[in-house]
Amino acid sequence: KVTGLVDSLFFSGIPSFPSFDKMASVFAYESSEVDWCEDNYKHSENVEEYFNTMSSFIFFLISPIMLYLLHPYAKERNLAVHLVWIMMVFVGLFSMYFHMTLSFMGQMLDELSILWVLAIGYSLWFPHRHFPSFIKDRRSFSHMVLIITVISTLSSFVKPTANAYALNCFAIHILYSLFVELRSCTDERVLRLAWASIGLWVLAISCWISDRFGCSFWQKLDFCYLHGIWHILIVVATAYGNTLIAYLDASLEIPYSLPDLQYWPQNKWSIGFPYIVLKGTTKTRKRC
Ligand SMILES: CCCCCCCC/C=C\CCCCCCCC(=O)N[C@@H](CO)[C@H](O)/C=C/CCCCCCCCCCCCC
Ligand SMILES: [Ca+2]
Numbered sequence: 001k002v003t004g005l006v007d008s009l010f011f012s013g014i015p016s017f018p019s020f021d022k023m024a025s026v027f028a029y030e031s032s033e034v035d036w037c038e039d040n041y042k043h044s045e046n047v048e049e050y051f052n053t054m055s056s057f058i059f060f061l062i063s064p065i066m067l068y069l070l071h072p073y074a075k076e077r078n079l080a081v082h083l084v085w086i087m088m089v090f091v092g093l094f095s096m097y098f099h100m101t102l103s104f105m106g107q108m109l110d111e112l113s114i115l116w117v118l119a120i121g122y123s124l125w126f127p128h129r130h131f132p133s134f135i136k137d138r139r140s141f142s143h144m145v146l147i148i149t150v151i152s153t154l155s156s157f158v159k160p161t162a163n164a165y166a167l168n169c170f171a172i173h174i175l176y177s178l179f180v181e182l183r184s185c186t187d188e189r190v191l192r193l194a195w196a197s198i199g200l201w202v203l204a205i206s207c208w209i210s211d212r213f214g215c216s217f218w219q220k221l222d223f224c225y226l227h228g229i230w231h232i233l234i235v236v237a238t239a240y241g242n243t244l245i246a247y248l249d250a251s252l253e254i255p256y257s258l259p260d261l262q263y264w265p266q267n268k269w270s271i272g273f274p275y276i277v278l279k280g281t282t283k284t285r286k287r288c
């Protein structure tokens with residue numbers, strides 16, 4: 001009764017603000033419009049999609065490995081390179097939270113963290129010669145990317161179900177840019193890494209699409225784990241693609257450091273994670 005009186009005295013006629021309940025509901029389980037193929041609450045009463053949640057753990061395993069392997073290149077070129085794999089830890093964290101709750105907040109954090117990783121990647125590595133004509137240098141380019149990313153962050157709330165498709169379009173653009181860069185490349189090792197990265201991405205995106213659109217088929221086979229497999233493949237594809245992009249950048253921007261591609265833990269058979277070793281300090285330019 002008292003609340004009713006206070007309400008009618010102070011708030012009558014005032015447009016209502018989102019209530020605490022409404023604000024809290026964005027954290028509620030299943031408040032996202034997105035629900036992946038894996039059965040909800042199958043393995044735990046607190047976790048919506050158990051395998052999708054657990055497979056996001058791969059981000060915590062691969063990020064420190066990549067931070068370690070890219071360190072010599074980052075030290076020589078720009079320590080901001082490390083931001084990519086530091087942010088990937090957050091992508092993993094938000095992905096876990098999203099699949100654990102299927103909440104709207106989880107979905108937005110998952111997607112927006114990917115958007116910001118892409119923004120950092122573009123600021124660092126987008127080839128200088130493809131900058132728009134009104135952009136003078138990388139600093140102004142990074143400012144432009146920052147403005148576009150802030151606008152995209154705000155517009156991502158307009159139609160949240162479209163966000164994931166928009167993000168996947170960036171992968172297409174990265175592949176196209178790589179194709180343009182590698183057209184004149186003849187180095188066997190670089191081309192092999194490019195094909196491995198593209199192959200992993202094709203496998204990853206096939207799993208993502210199949211989970212999204214072919215769920216009834218996979219349910220009949222009782223195999224609803226494709227989104228979890230996508231998590232694993234896309235992190236490995238990103239590790240491969242990132243090393244390839246960083247190697248092309250090093251060959252162009254710090255050629256005197258004689259960058260070379262190697263694999264950890266088994267370099268002889270090119271098995272494991274690719275990384276860059278800097279073999280020298282003489283000012284000689286390599287082909288790609
Ligand atoms: C010239 C630019 C260079 C940029 C290089 C850096 C690229 C790293 C970019 C992104 C990291 C990808 C992280 C994927 C996280 C997946 C989390 C997830 O599964 N989210 C789903 C919901 O759970 C959501 O539906 C997925 C949305 C689609 C994400 C699309 C990401 C684009 C990936 C780009 C990968 C490039 C691989 C390049 C291979 C040559
Ligand atoms: Ca589900």
Ligand SMILES: [Zn+2]
Nearest residue numbers: 052095227231
């Ligand atoms: Zn996911």
